[in-house]
Amino acid sequence: MAALWWRRLPGLRGAVRGLSGKKEYDLLVVGGGSGGLACAKEAAQFGRKVAVLDYVEPSPQGTKWGLGGTCVNVGCIPKKLMHQAALLGSAVRDAQHYGWNIAQPVHHTWSVMAQAVQNYVKSLNWGHRVQLQDKKVKYFNMKGSFSDPYTVCGLTKGGKETIVTAENIVIATGGRPKYPTHIAGALEYGITSDDLFWLKESPGKTLVVGASFSLECAGFLTGIGLDATVMMRSIALRGFDQQMASLVTEHMESYGTKFLKRCLPTKVEKLESNRLQVTWKNTELGTEETDSFDTVMWAVGRAPDTETLNLETAGVKTNSETGKIVVDASEATSVPHIYAIGDITEGRPELTPTAIAAGRLLARRLFGQSSELMDYDNVPTTVFTPLEYGCVGLSEEAAVQCYGSDNIEVYHAYYKPLEFTVAERDATQCYMKMVCLRESEQRILGLHFIGPNAGEVIQGFALGIKCGATYPQLMKTIGIHPTCAEEVTKLHITKRSGLDATVTGC
Amino acid sequence: QEAAKYEKKVMVLDFVMPTPLGNSWGLGGTCVNVGCIPKKLMHQAALLGQALQDSRKFGWQFAEEVKHNWMTMTESIQNYIGSLNWGYRVALREKKVTYENAYGEFVGPHTIKATNKRGVEKLYTAERFLIATGERPRYLGIPGDKEYCLSSDDLFSLPYCPGKTLVIGASYVALECAGFLAGLGLDVTVMVRSILLRGFDQDIANKIGEYMEEHGISFIREFVPIKIEEGTPGRLKVTAKSTKGNQIIAGEYNTVLLAIGKRDACTRNIGLDKVGVKINEKTGKIPVNDEEQTNVPYIYAIGDILQDKLELTPVAIQAGRLLVQRLYAGATRKCDYVNVPTTVFTPLEYGACGYSEEAAVEKFGEENIEVYHSHFWPLEWTVPSRDNNKCYAKIICNIQDNERVIGFHVLGPNAGEVTQGFAAAMKCGLTKEQLDSTIGIHPVCAE
Numbered sequence: 042m043a044a045l046w047w048r049r050l051p052g053l054r055g056a057v058r059g060l061s062g063k064k065e066y067d068l069l070v071v072g073g074g075s076g077g078l079a080c081a082k083e084a085a086q087f088g089r090k091v092a093v094l095d096y097v098e099p100s101p102q103g104t105k106w107g108l109g110g111t112c113v114n115v116g117c118i119p120k121k122l123m124h125q126a127a128l129l130g131s132a133v134r135d136a137q138h139y140g141w142n143i144a145q146p147v148h149h150t151w152s153v154m155a156q157a158v159q160n161y162v163k164s165l166n167w168g169h170r171v172q173l174q175d176k177k178v179k180y181f182n183m184k185g186s187f188s189d190p191y192t193v194c195g196l197t198k199g200g201k202e203t204i205v206t207a208e209n210i211v212i213a214t215g216g217r218p219k220y221p222t223h224i225a226g227a228l229e230y231g232i233t234s235d236d237l238f239w240l241k242e243s244p245g246k247t248l249v250v251g252a253s254f255s256l257e258c259a260g261f262l263t264g265i266g267l268d269a270t271v272m273m274r275s276i277a278l279r280g281f282d283q284q285m286a287s288l289v290t291e292h293m294e295s296y297g298t299k300f301l302k303r304c305l306p307t308k309v310e311k312l313e314s315n316r317l318q319v320t321w322k323n324t325e326l327g328t329e330e331t332d333s334f335d336t337v338m339w340a341v342g343r344a345p346d347t348e349t350l351n352l353e354t355a356g357v358k359t360n361s362e363t364g365k366i367v368v369d370a371s372e373a374t375s376v377p378h379i380y381a382i383g384d385i386t387e388g389r390p391e392l393t394p395t396a397i398a399a400g401r402l403l404a405r406r407l408f409g410q411s412s413e414l415m416d417y418d419n420v421p422t423t424v425f426t427p428l429e430y431g432c433v434g435l436s437e438e439a440a441v442q443c444y445g446s447d448n449i450e451v452y453h454a455y456y457k458p459l460e461f462t463v464a465e466r467d468a469t470q471c472y473m474k475m476v477c478l479r480e481s482e483q484r485i486l487g488l489h490f491i492g493p494n495a496g497e498v499i500q501g502f503a504l505g506i507k508c509g510a511t512y513p514q515l516m517k518t519i520g521i522h523p524t525c526a527e528e529v530t531k532l533h534i535t536k537r538s539g540l541d542a543t544v545t546g547c
Numbered sequence: 548q549e550a551a552k553y554e555k556k557v558m559v560l561d562f563v564m565p566t567p568l569g570n571s572w573g574l575g576g577t578c579v580n581v582g583c584i585p586k587k588l589m590h591q592a593a594l595l596g597q598a599l600q601d602s603r604k605f606g607w608q609f610a611e612e613v614k615h616n617w618m619t620m621t622e623s624i625q626n627y628i629g630s631l632n633w634g635y636r637v638a639l640r641e642k643k644v645t646y647e648n649a650y651g652e653f654v655g656p657h658t659i660k661a662t663n664k665r666g667v668e669k670l671y672t673a674e675r676f677l678i679a680t681g682e683r684p685r686y687l688g689i690p691g692d693k694e695y696c697l698s699s700d701d702l703f704s705l706p707y708c709p710g711k712t713l714v715i716g717a718s719y720v721a722l723e724c725a726g727f728l729a730g731l732g733l734d735v736t737v738m739v740r741s742i743l744l745r746g747f748d749q750d751i752a753n754k755i756g757e758y759m760e761e762h763g764i765s766f767i768r769e770f771v772p773i774k775i776e777e778g779t780p781g782r783l784k785v786t787a788k789s790t791k792g793n794q795i796i797a798g799e800y801n802t803v804l805l806a807i808g809k810r811d812a813c814t815r816n817i818g819l820d821k822v823g824v825k826i827n828e829k830t831g832k833i834p835v836n837d838e839e840q841t842n843v844p845y846i847y848a849i850g851d852i853l854q855d856k857l858e859l860t861p862v863a864i865q866a867g868r869l870l871v872q873r874l875y876a877g878a879t880r881k882c883d884y885v886n887v888p889t890t891v892f893t894p895l896e897y898g899a900c901g902y903s904e905e906a907a908v909e910k911f912g913e914e915n916i917e918v919y920h921s922h923f924w925p926l927e928w929t930v931p932s933r934d935n936n937k938c939y940a941k942i943i944c945n946i947q948d949n950e951r952v953i954g955f956h957v958l959g960p961n962a963g964e965v966t967q968g969f970a971a972a973m974k975c976g977l978t979k980e981q982l983d984s985t986i987g988i989h990p991v992c993a994e
Contacts, residue, residue, distance in 0.1 A: 112989070118926065121990050125927045126605035132598035133607060139592035140620030140731075141599060144610035154606030157930045265606065394987040394994065420986045431988065459584065460591045463623045497961045500993030501968020507985045508975035518971040519887040520861040521898065522578070523587050526967030527861065545638065 064191055066092045068407070069207035071185040071193060071350070074110020076383030076396030077213035078169060083404035085176040092205055093173060094195050096184035098349075100235040101220065101228055107166030108173075108180070111215050111384070112393040114162055119238035120257055122158045124425045127264020131427075135464035149265040151243035159239065181205070187355035190376055209407055212357070212366060212374070212381040213400065214350065216343035216391070221250075226309030230317050231337045234258070243267065245335030248319055250306055252277045253424075255340035256293065260427040263298045270299040270334075272306060272321065278424065282436030284474075285489050292428040292470040292491075304330075309337055345385045355379060360387045370414050372403050390420055421503035423496035428470055431495030433503040434487030440476045449486065450479045452512070452532035456544040458493055459523045471525075475512065475532050483512035488529070498526040549868045551642040553875035558671060559644055560651040560661050564683070566700040567693040573632030574639075574646070577681050577851070578860040580628055585703035586723055588624045590892045593730025604931040615731045617708035625704055653818030657845065660818075675874070678824075678833065678841075678848040679863070680817065682810035687715070691775030695783050696805045699724065709733065710801030713785055715772055717743045718808030719891045722755065726894040729764045736765040736798070738772060740790060744891065745808065748903035751939070751956050758895040758937055770796065775803055812852045822846065827854050837881055839870050857887055888955075888970035890963035895937060898966030900973055902954035907943045916953075917944045919979070925960055926990045938992065942982070950979035957992075965993040 068084045070077040073095025081093045097114075099105040106114035126149070133147055173180045183195030183203060193210065195203045218233035237244065237258065247262055249255040252273040262269035271293075278286035294300060303325040310318045316333045323330055345365045352359060358367050358375040365387035372380045380403055383389075383396035398415060405411035421433035440449045453474035461468045476487040488502050505515070520527025534542045550557045563580075565571045572580040592615070599613055639646045649661035649669070659676070661669050684698035697705070699720050710733065714725040717739040729735040737759075744752035760766055770787040778784030778799040786797045812831035819826055819833075825842045826833050832854035839847050847870060850863035865882050872878035888900035907916050920941035928934065943954030955969045969977075987994025 117990050121926055122605075122930055125930075126602075126607075129598055129602035129605050129607060132595055133602055133609070136592075136595040136599055138623060139588075139595050140616045140618075140623075141592075141595060142614050142616055143599070144612075147607060147609040150606045150608060152606075153604075153608075157604055157606070161929050392986075393989045398986055416984055421988045423988050423991065459587055462627050463588055463591075463620075494961045494964045494991075496988040496991035497964040497993045498968065500988050500991060501965065501970070501972055503968070503988070504972035504977060504982060504985045505968060505975050507981050508972055508977055510971060510975045514975050515971050517883045518967075518974045519859070519865055519883070521888050521890050521963045521967050521970070522860045523583050524890070524963035524967060526964045529967065530971065545634070 064206040064208045066090045066179075066205065066207040068092070068209045068211065068404070069094070069193060069205055070211045070213060072110070072211075072213035072215060072346075072383070072385075073108045073169070073180070074213060074215050074383060074396070075112045075393040076215075076400040077110065077211065078108075078173070078400075079397040080211050080213065080382060080400030080404050081178050082172065082176050083401045084408055085178045087404070087408040089408050090179075091177075092179040092181065092207070094181045094183050094185040094193065094205070096182060096196075098184070098217075098346075100217075100233065102232055102236045104236045104239045106239070107163065108169045108182075109162075109166050113165045113169070115235050115238055117393055118165065119158050119162060120234075120261075121425055122161065123154065123238070123261045123265075124257065126154050127261040127427065130264050130266070131466075135460070135466070138464045151265070152241060154265070155238075155240060162238075184349060186349055186351040187357075188351075190355045190379065208378065210355075210379045211372075211400070211403065212350065212379065212385060213383045213396070214346040215384040216345050218339060219342045219344045220339055221306070221341055224306055224308060226311070226317075227306075227339065230309045230311055231339050233339050237338055244338075246333075247336040247338060248272060248317075248332075248334045249338045249340055251340030251342075253279065253340070255338075256289065256426050257424065258338065258340060259298045260293055260296075260425075263293070263296060264427055268299075270301060270332075272301040272304050274305055274324075275303065281424070281430075282432065282487075282489050283438060285430055285432065285436075285472075285491060288470040288472055288491050289424065289426050289428065289430050293426060295467060295469070296427050298427075301330075343384065343391070347385065357381075363387060371406065372399055372415070389417060390422070392420065392422060395420055419503065419506050421499050423499065425496075428491055429493065429495035430489070430491045431499035432487065432489045433499055434485065434506055435476060436487060436489075437474070437476050440486045444478065444486075448479050450477050450483065450512075451475070451536040452477065452534065453536055453542050454528055454532055454534060454544050455542055456492070456525065456528045458525050460493070473529060473532070474536075475515070475529070477512045485510050485512060485515065490525075490529070492525050494525070498529070501526075502529060548638060548642050548644065549871040550875060551644045553871070555875060557644045558673070559639060559646050560649050560659070561646070562648060562650040562663075564650075566683075566698065567686070568697065568701050570701050570704060572704070573629070574635045574648070575628075575632050579631050579635075581700050581703055583860055584631070585624050585628060586699075586720075586727075587892060588627070589620070589703070589727045589731075590723065592620050593727040593894070596730050596732070601927070601931040601933070617731070618706070620731075621703070621705065628703075651817060653822045653824075656822060674845065676846045677867070677870070678814070678817070678819075678846065678852065679850045679867070680813035681851045682812050682858070684805065685807060685809040685811050686805060687772065687807065689773055689775065691783075692805065695775045695777070696803045698805050702804060709804070711782075711799075712736070712802040712804055713738060713798065713800040714804045714806060716806035716808055717741075717745070718806050719744060719747075719893075721804075721806035721808070722759065722893045723891065724804060724806060725764055726759060726892075729759070729762065730894060735763075736767060736800070738767045738770055738785075738787060740771050741769065747891070747897075748899065748905065748954075748956055750904055750941075751897055751899070751958055754937070754939060754958055755891070755893050755895060755897055758934075759893065761934075762894060767796070810851070810858070814852055830854065838873065839866055839882070856884060857889075859887065859889060862887055883974075886970060886973050888966050890966060892963075895958055896960060896962035898955075898957045898962030900955045900966055900970040901952070902943055903956075904941070904943055904954065907945075907954055911945055911947070911953075915946050917946055917950065917979075918942070919944065923959065923992060925992050927960070942979070944979045952977045952979065952982065959992050961992065968993075 067089040070081045185193045246268040249259045259269040259271045306321045320331045366381040382399040384391045423431040457468040471492045473490040520530045649663040686692045774786040782799040833848045834854040849866040851858045891897040924935040938959035940957045944950040
């Protein structure tokens with residue numbers, strides 16, 4: 042009864058609440074993803090009363106999932122597992138060179154993989170719920186929107202409302218894949234990453250439109266034996282070192298992924314056979330081309346999930362171009378007690394570990410007497426394409442732009458992983474480069490590595506860069522033999538010298 | 548190769564004394580022929596066997612029965628090694644380094660005698676000499692050891708599948724070999740006198756042993772072999788005595804592999820006494836100063852034969868290069884032997900850099916160190932339901948020095964790839980705070 046009365050007079054209630062002071066919760070987190078959950082759990086450790094609101098609006102195709110956010114459900118986790126499935130396909134081939142007798146044919150069944158991946162993701166959803174319970178964080182499976190700066194109205198799937206008030210609010214609602222709605226048929230017939238990992242049946246012959254995440258997807262689809270094509274408007278992996286991006290796509294081409302470069306899709310139609318007919322413009326040749334696919338996946342960028350939050354009511358400002366929430370170095374929005382972390386924030390990397398770190402540090406600053414701010418510099422990352430690309434620090438272009446090409450030195454090497462030798466695998470694109478300042482200390486500005494286990498290789502070096510590592514310090518480090526990573530400690534050929542950068546011998 | 552860059556007239560003498568069973572190999576030394584390279588490739592073969600099993604859980608389908616063919620693997624590996632031997636010969640030729648496949652021994656000051664396979668002798672003189680003769684596996688000195696046992700010098704080119712194998716020893720060589728042999732489907736037993744991986748962090752060494760046991764390798768602990776002889780046709784009979792009492796046991800195996808962790812330095816028969824180079828009489832190793840110089844000023848030494856230095860390929864390479872740069876290029880940089888990272892390629896790989904926990908406690912005192920640790924489950928192991936509590940990592944910090952990271956240990960897949968970067972960071976003086984403020988790459992084990 043009380044709830045009904047409050048609803049009829051929302052404005053009054055809000056004003057009364059704001060004045061009354063005592064809020065239900067010390068911290069309310071809107072969004073139960075990587076950042077939100079980390080923040081909530083950390084705050085709870087300080088004995089605070091914390092609540093989390095999490096809700097998944099089904100994708101246009103109807104896909105939805107549980108607690109945990111993008112990373113767990115439709116991002117990093119299922120992506121890496123499917124990438125692993127593809128890598129294992131290569132392992133099966135390699136094994137034969139190493140003496141394993143495997144009767145042909147060898148084939149891959151999507152549904153076995155998808156089921157296994159989906160089951161694991163569901164166990165993570167469950168794990169998160171248990172953790173929240175253990176840490177006494179109240180969890181609401183509701184869609185939140187601001188009624189006033191201290192009040193969020195949560196709506197369940199069935200339409201039931203719950204009002205939640207808090208002293209501090211953290212917005213961590215993340216983003217969702219964009220649909221190119223100006224293309225006819227894009228919304229009706231296309232899927233996105235939100236759907237790919239939850240497909241029960243194989244996507245079959247697939248067209249992935251986009252030039253970043255699309256590469257990872259097309260990569261593993263090719264690896265498990267499907268016909269996959271990437272359609273790109275211009276450059277691949279925008280924002281990443283472009284020499285490395287070319288090596289990545291070159292490898293994918295030799296691996297079997299098809300590329301439609303400099304092409305723009307114009308329409309998607311459904312055929313009688315249920316296949317999809319895609320028409321596109323080849324901007325280089327000026328021609329119009331067409332082909333049919335079983336699945337069309339859009340990977341053309343992500344949009345912040347702020348539409349239904351009612352941010353104006355709370356007074357939270359967003360960037361007019363991107364729609365993301367503007368925050369300062371302490372993650373505070375334009376409203377002092379409202380914060381934002383993760384993919385929803387303007388100018389921050391869209392990565393799980395940064396969201397988690399930002400969330401934890403925020404909780405410590407709010408409730409743990411800490412003043413430590415998040416350091417967004419030199420954040421390492423890895424692209425899990427068939428031949429992986431790991432990097433930390435500046436790309437060569439960025440370093441040149443920042444310091445001038447005369448003031449930087451680039452050490453590089455083409456190497457061959459030992460495991461590729463017996464397996465007779467092509468190592469043409471296995472390459473690494475270190476971008477350093479040229480002056481006496483030779484501080485390392487960026488490290489780029491393409492090869493197997495790129496993430497494992499780069500992580501430790503990222504630590505080194507955090508410590509201000511210089512080229513001489515890296516050269517003093519003895520290598521571990523035989524690994525790929527040791528080649529980083531042996532880099533000595535500069536681009537400037539023009540010498541052959543192929544590693545020879547032991 | 549480095550010296551040749553400075554236009555010095557360089558000669559290399561390389562010679563491989565055949566093993567007791569008659570095996571020999573080409574240019575390149577232990578690492579290339581009977582060490583790191585074939586070891587890692589056989590380890591990879593074993594890992595691929597595991598990958599085949601995992602792949603089914605990820606949707607790959609192929610016939611249930613999968614068998615391994617030892618000969619196919621060994622042939623591929625030996626071909627690759629052959630290409631490396633050839634590559635070295637070509638490289639030496641291109642750099643105008645004179646190479647002789649001959650056994651070298653000092654006969655007088657600045658003079659060395661080179662004897663080739665056919666017994667032809669030649670004398671050479673040089674301004675400076677570098678001894679880098681390495682070591683060979685040591686035998687037990689019990690009846691039957693040289694006649695019947697293999698060492699790592701024989702295993703990697705074995706022209707038949709070793710079958711049911713007994714590995715004697717608990718060195719990293721013993722455990723790595725036992726590990727990949729089991730991974731290839733063979734019945735493997737390891738006989739250990741006392742502890743595993745002497746010199747390594749014992750907490751981790753025990754975890755490695757446990758993992759191997761849980762994955763099908765039998766361990767016979769606290770026994771030493773006393774006799775090896777022929778058993779039933781095609782098999783060897785090994786008799787062993789307990790180190791704790793009088794119990795005697797015997798077992799039969801197709802192959803007995805000796806890897807007792809001691810290697811004999813190749814320094815006894817190269818005429819060092821003729822030029823006055825002092826060696827440690829007990830170990831045969833050569834003591835050098837921090838510029839790799841022996842007590843005889845024009846004679847230097849590097850690699851496995853050095854006293855109190857690490858027996859690792861990258862260390863030898865680094866020492867060699869820097870030595871030459873100091874001699875001929877006016878450089879002053881010395882080889883940095885501190886915080887040298889290493890990896891043991893057992894089924895569950897172990898990467899380490901810096902102090903073991905015991906060594907840290909001994910050096911700094913338990914109250915002055917902090918050990919941070921964690922078990923982790925590699926994402927790739929979830930779907931195939933592999934062990935969820937075996938992978939482990941720990942860092943040891945010196946509280947009195949800003950919580951500087953003085954020891955790093957990781958037990959898990961790709962341990963070498965993970966450890967390398969951390970070793971570089973430790974070289975930069977990594978502290979716990981800096982570690983905490985570094986963002987992880989997701990999802991990988993190293994994070």
